[in-house]
Amino acid sequence: MEQLKALTKGRARLKANITRSLAWAEDEQNSNATRAEVSSRLKHLDTTWKEFNRFGDEIAMLDEVDGYVDSERQQILRGKISKGRCITFGDEWPAFKDIYESTIHNKANLTNTHKFHHLKSLLIDEAANLVRHLAIADSAYNTAWERLNERYNRPRHIVNSLLEQFMKLPTTTRSDTTTLRKVSDGANEIVRGLDAIEETGRDCWIIYLTLEKLDADTRRRWIERSVETDSPTLEEFFKFLDARCEELKQA
Structure with missing residues (x-):
């Protein structure tokens, strides 16, 4: 099907863009990047990720696969969204929140324990300290996510x-x-x-x-x-x- 081929090709292009963004974030030569540059790249990653998700959803609909699980999304997720090094929140919180919710928080096939494990792996500095004393368990995940939203989701x-x-x-x-x-x-x-x-x-x-x-x-x-x-x-x-x-x- 031509439409499926076009979507698959477009999605591969988006995946390449995301991979380059993650590679840039993991490159030690970019550790001194300015706040503006980091913010720009994070917002670009957010936009690209949303398109990547949309293409994946359309491909799933065309394939008519029940319980569709996107392995490529999971691979990109393991990149840890820049391994947390670029995520200091502040005005970057909306972009981080969108990416995290689409990849982890809203996934029905993940338990709260798995979600909390992923969340903790993405946090640094003040944000990490905010949930440091919470054990990685189903009962603690919602508390952790609420704490982060209360602290950083301040329009x-x-x-x-x-x-x-x-x-x-x-x-x-x-x-x-x-x-x-x-x-x-x-x-x-x-x-x-x-x-x-x-x-x-x-x-x-x-x-x-x-x-x-x-x-x-x-x-x-x-x-x-x-x-x-x-x-x-x-x-x-x-x-x-x-x-x-x-x-x-x-x-």
Whole structure:
């Protein structure tokens, strides 16, 4: 079947891209890669992985195989998603979460013990310490995954981190290819990172830039007022500023 051949060929190409990404991550020569470069490669791996999964699912449907298990996905999984060295979370958490859930967490044929074993093998530094004292057992897996989500699945923190990176992009007063490329690549990755957590509007940008112009006490009060909101709106922000003005007038 021509469609099956095309899917198989396309999937092989995607597998080669994933293999190259994993090889890059395992190469000691890249241990000093910049945060922006690591983030860019991880997001590219996330996009490629999703396509790889989609091709595999379509092939399975065409093959009409019950209980289809993709051995190639399992082989790539054993690459440990860069062996954890590149996974420091922060703004990389959404990409890691998507890859991990599609390869491990949502797999019905894996026990919680197996899932926890894979999860622990991917964690380093603070994230590893967060679940270090939990035994690898069925009963502990959900607790571990919940702890990680509570710690790192913070859309607002991720937004602020990405916007901080944007503000730190280099500036230049002359035509310079190197700087221009850094700005272009950096801005593109930041926008893709915001898209990944569905922050596609203007609100987060305006709130962040406005807060940068305000005093420390007002910024602190805004954080306290909106701490329970993952994605505060401009309307909420301007209401806060109006209330703050009235408060200062009466002081």
